[in-house]
Amino acid sequence: MPDLIEIGKSVVGQAKAGEEIEAYLVWERETSIRVYQASVESLTGAESSGIGIRVIRGNRVGVSYAGTLERAEIERALEEARDNSRFASEDPHSGMASPDGVEAPTLDLWRGDILTTPTAHKIELAMELERAVKARDSRIRSLNSSNYGDVSVEGAVVNSAGIASYTQQTYCWLWAYALAGTDDETQTGYGMHASRDVAGLDLAFAANEAAEKATRMLGATKPASGLFTVILEPDIASSFLAIAASTLSADAVQRGRSIFAGRLGEQVASPLVTLVDDPGDPRFFSAAPYDDEGLASRRNVLFQDGMLKGFLYDSYTARKDGTSSTGSAIRGGIAGSTTPGPRATMALPGQSSPEQILAEAGDCYLIQSISGIHSGVNPISGDFSVGAEGIRVRGGELAEPVKEFTISSNLQKMLLDVRAVGNDLTFRPGGTAGLTLAIDNVNVSGT
Amino acid sequence: MTLLDETVVQKALGRALARGGDFAEIFVEEKATFSASLEDSLVEELASGTSRGAGIRVRFGDTTGFAHTADLSEAGLNRAIEAASSLARGSTSRAAQVAVTPRIFVPLAHEKAIPGSVAKDRKIELLRRLDAAGRGQGAAIRQVNAGYSDSLRRFLVANSDGVFVEEEQVRTRLSISCIALGDTGMQTGYETAAMTMGFELFDDIDVDELAARAAIRAIQKLSARPTPSGPMPVVLAGQGGGVLFHEACGHGLEADHILKASSVYAGRVGETVASPLVTLVDDGTVTNQWGTYSHDDEGNPAARNVLIENGVLSDYMWDSTQGSRERRASSGNGRRQSYAHLPMVRMTNTYLMPGSQSPDEIIADTEHGIYVAKLGGGQVNTATGDFVFGMTEAYLIENGQITAPLRDANLIGNGPEVLANIDAVADDFAIIPGTCGKDGQSVPVGCGQPTVRITKVTVGGTAGA
Structure with missing residues (x-):
């Protein structure tokens, strides 16, 4: 594998007088195995790499990328970024991140066994997962697919202001999508387990989850409409909290796009x-010692006991607000732009187990899957309306399965209506941890 | 200009099936993109770039082996072929010698308006027009975000069934998002125009009207009542x-x-x-x-x-x-x-x-x-x-x-x-x-x-x- 810092330095070293350059480099290796009915449906193995270059001249920003680390392509991208900068508006706040003296956490996120485990063993894991899901319950008709995947990623950020950061991480996952039922009825369930190393994968966990979620939906009907408490399972709560956290990006706040603008210190x-x-917490699969501008990761409190404590900044938005970066720069790949945002968010776990939360809520709905997040949640107006599946809860006990209904409220209202936070913190690939979350006064629309 | 020489393509397909397999395919792609955005009436960063690479697919029975590479040299292609065909080892080869039919080449219909030939400031001018037209709908419009993007995608696909096709696709897209502020909070309106064609898209699109639609939608929603x-x-x-x-x-x-x-x-x-x-x-x-x-x-x-x-x-x-x-x-x-x-x-x-x-x-x-x-x-x-x-x-x-x-x-x-x-x-x-x-x-x-x-x-x- 190439020396990313070295390549980055050679690019940045070409900065002319009055010019700042940032190079963002990635090198990635991936495996993806899909098994269907005891044979390999597809096996993908590949290496990829690329560079994103940002040039600032006279307070004007230009960016470019190349999907390779070949010398000639990098040179072409640098010239292109320079040319692009000529057309941007002058922005006095533009600039690169500068070293800020914050020490990066020491994180051990790379496991060699991802690269050394034979492909045959990875295939066997996906095969075994398919068998395991079917063996859990005779009502499992088939699996849409049973999958193994892994990635090994190295990244570097080098800039002409003195930043030179390097990150590396591995993770792998097993997931299955099960179909349960007879000819008359089909229900589906998704199960997953992820780990930094192949040895840490818990196949039984993924198999149980897929089988249970699919079979417990058998016989599901459309529920009656009304106002209810909903209990979000950890995966669903993770999606909900991710949306809430995204509105705390200083970029959204400064552009007048956040429901939380101007509300610091409010409940x-x-x-x-x-x-x-x-993002310095290694339990997150998104953990890294540095952000995507090369500044050290740090712990930022967003809500303290429900009170708004702070927003997430990269160096640009920090300069605009006369504050310092919170190490929250996120770059959407080599071709993406850099904005501040949540990198590894969690709600601190509460005291209650999921069972206690169910028992206390009494009459409610347990939500196991949602759909239409991108079409039904507007983080600017706060309107929230998504499709849902789950289990009706009566007297604190799981009762009949329900599907084809929506749950709706408003993001701000839902945050205030949280009635319980579970103690079951769970980490899966993605930037937000999950835990059971109970929310009052949600509209259920069914029949 | 062809993405990969015909003899190299034939050789690659032959090699992919050398150790077994029913079907082999090589897909070579080059894609150049350009995008620009405007917010707070300022043109933000312009971004452009290119990616190029090949995907190799080898099928035997119901199994597909797949690998991709950005390295189009013989060594790079061979590594991908090796990875894609690794599972096929030992199965029966259907076609060790691969012949491809004369290639089909589909050039762009609108060569004059391909993205690279249009000056960047003409693209940016569209963003400024959207911004002005959106804000022109009233003081309630507090924020306008406008985006322009285009892409030129060329690909070559050849397979052991004799297919050999090269194609060029050009796509152009313009979008606007307006935020209106009122007593009831913020509301958004969004519009987009996007076609598989070059810059001539804007011969037909009324950019001002596109912006007005988005802005009016945001303003009207300020008085929206809860949905049943x-x-x-x-x-x-x-x-x-x-x-x-x-x-x-x-x-x-x-x-x-x-x-x-x-x-x-x-x-x-x-x-x-x-x-x-x-x-x-x-x-x-x-x-x-x-x-x-x-x-x-x-x-x-x-x-x-x-x-x-x-x-x-x-x-x-x-x-x-x-x-x-x-x-x-x-x-x-x-x-x-x-x-x-x-x-x-x-x-x-x-x-x-x-x-x-x-x-x-x-x-x-x-x-x-x-x-x-x-x-x-x-x-x-x-x-x-x-x-x-x-x-x-x-x-x-x-x-x-x-x-x-x-x-x-x-x-x-x-x-x-x-x-x-x-x-x-x-x-x-x-x-x-x-x-x-x-x-x-x-x-x-x-x-x-x-x-x-x-x-x-x-x-x-x-x-x-």
């Missing part, structure tokens, strides 16, 4: 909710 | 986008879901699956639409495929992998996001054919319900048929009249049930551009329909019905 969520973004 | 909750009649405007059909039956008619019996439409060809008013077509040949191409990413020609005719299911959509399992031809629906992705069955431009009623007639004939003027995105579970789609501009219908604007919400239904509940189809029609995601891959598609009425679908608002 914006239930006192049960303490929300932190902590 | 529960099942009710819904009229979907012909200009609003056909995402309902994309979700309610489009995905469920993709052959990969059918062959795994993970679609509610599996095994139902020849059966009535929708109201007799429903004739659904997937058509990759509609001139310049967002989901249009000459050849799909497996080298098969795009086609017009009738999926449902007068309510009866006539056929599914196929790529070559699923087609080979059923010993039938691809329907030209094999697509991939890039050379680094495996092709699979995807929609192109999917639309409902117009009927005979006028849109006004349908609204006047609806006593109580919802009128959806603009649809958002959607999602479906093909195995259960349950799907959602969003509405981003909607109104109440009271006594046959369109009345109060409503807040954004999702609607939920079950594919076959909703299709059976379509009781009116108008004579208007429009196709709207969109991005379709499946298994982590995004491709451009078109969704179209005339104005239609569904007698009953569940609306996910926060107010009582």
Whole structure:
């Protein structure tokens, strides 16, 4: 594998007088195995790499990328970024991140066994997962697919202001999508387990989850409409908290796109909710010692007992607000732009187990899957309306399965209506941890 | 200029099948993109770049080996071939010698307006016009975000069945998002224009009107009331986008879901699956639409495929992998996001054919319900048929009249049930551009329909019905 820092330095070293250059480099290796009915449906193995270059001249920003680390292509991208900068508006706040003296956490996120485990063993894991899901319950008709995947990623950020950061991480996952039922009825369930190393994969966990989620939906009907408490399972709560955290990006706030603009110090969520973004916590699969501008990761408190404590900044938005970066720069790949945002968010776990939360809520709905997040949640107006599946809860006990209904409210209102936070913190690939979350006064639309 | 020499292609295919396998394919792609955005009336960073690489696919029985590389040298291709064919080792080779037919080359239709030949400041000028026109709709408009992007994608696909196709595709897109602020908080309005063509797109598009539509939508929604909750009649405007059909039956008619019996439409060809008013077509040949191409990413020609005719299911959509399992031809629906992705069955431009009623007639004939003027995105579970789609501009219908604007919400239904509940189809029609995601891959598609009425679908608002 190439020396990313070295390549980055050779690009940045070409900065002319009055010019700043940033190079963002990635090198990635991936495996993806899909098994269907005891044979390999597809096996993908590949290496890829690329560079994103940002040039600032006279307070004007230009960017470019190349999907390779070949010398000639990098040179072409640099010239292109320079040319692009000529057309941008002058922005006095533009600039690169500068070293800020914050020490990066030491994180051990790379496991060699991802690269050394024979492909045959990875295939066997996906095969075994398919067998295991079927063996869990005779009502499992088939699996849409049973999958193994892994990635090994190295990244570097080098800039002409003195930044030179390097990150590396591996992770792998097993997932299955099960179909349960007879000819008359089909229900589906998704199960997954992820780990930094192949040895840490818990196949039984993924198999149980897929089988249970699919079979417990058998016989599901459309529920009656009404106002209810909903209990979000950890995966669903993770999606919900991810949307809430995205509105705390200083970029959204400064552009007048956040419902939380100008509300620092206000009670914006239930006192049960303490929300932190902590990419230095290695339990997150998104953990990294540095952000995508090369600044050290740090722990940022967003809500303390429901009170709005802070926003997430990269160096540009920090300069605009006369503050410092929170190490929250996120770059959407080599061709993406850099904005601040949540990198590793979690609600601090509460005292109650999921069972206690169910028992206390009494009459409610347990939500196991949602759909239409991108079409039904507007983080600017806060309107929230998504499709849902789950289990009706009566007297604190799981009762009949329900599907084809929507749950709707408003993002701000839902945060204030949180009535319980579970103690079951779970980490899966993605930037937000999950835990059971109970929310009052949600509209259920069914029959 | 060819992406890869014919002799290199032949050699690569031969090598890919040297140790066994039924089918080998090489897909070489070069894609150049450009984008620019404007916010706070400032032109933000312009971004451009190129990616180039090859994907190698080797199939033996029902197994596909796949590898991709950005290194198009002989050594780079050989490494990818080695990886893609590793599982085929020891199986019987169908074709060790590969002959390809004379190549088919489809050049761009509009060479003058390809992205690289248009000055960057002309593209930026469009953003400034959008900004001015959006803000011109009133002081309530507090924020305008405008985006321009274009891409030039060239690919070469050749396989051991003798296909050798080279194609160029150029796409251009302009979008605007307006934020209005009022006593009730913030509301957004969004519009986009996107076609498979070059900068000549703007010969036909009224940029000022596009901006005005987005701005007016945001302002009108400031007075929107909570959307009702529960099942009710819904009229979907012909200009609003056909995402309902994309979700309610489009995905469920993709052959990969059918062959795994993970679609509610599996095994139902020849059966009535929708109201007799429903004739659904997937058509990759509609001139310049967002989901249009000459050849799909497996080298098969795009086609017009009738999926449902007068309510009866006539056929599914196929790529070559699923087609080979059923010993039938691809329907030209094999697509991939890039050379680094495996092709699979995807929609192109999917639309409902117009009927005979006028849109006004349908609204006047609806006593109580919802009128959806603009649809958002959607999602479906093909195995259960349950799907959602969003509405981003909607109104109440009271006594046959369109009345109060409503807040954004999702609607939920079950594919076959909703299709059976379509009781009116108008004579208007429009196709709207969109991005379709499946298994982590995004491709451009078109969704179209005339104005239609569904007698009953569940609306996910926060107010009582």
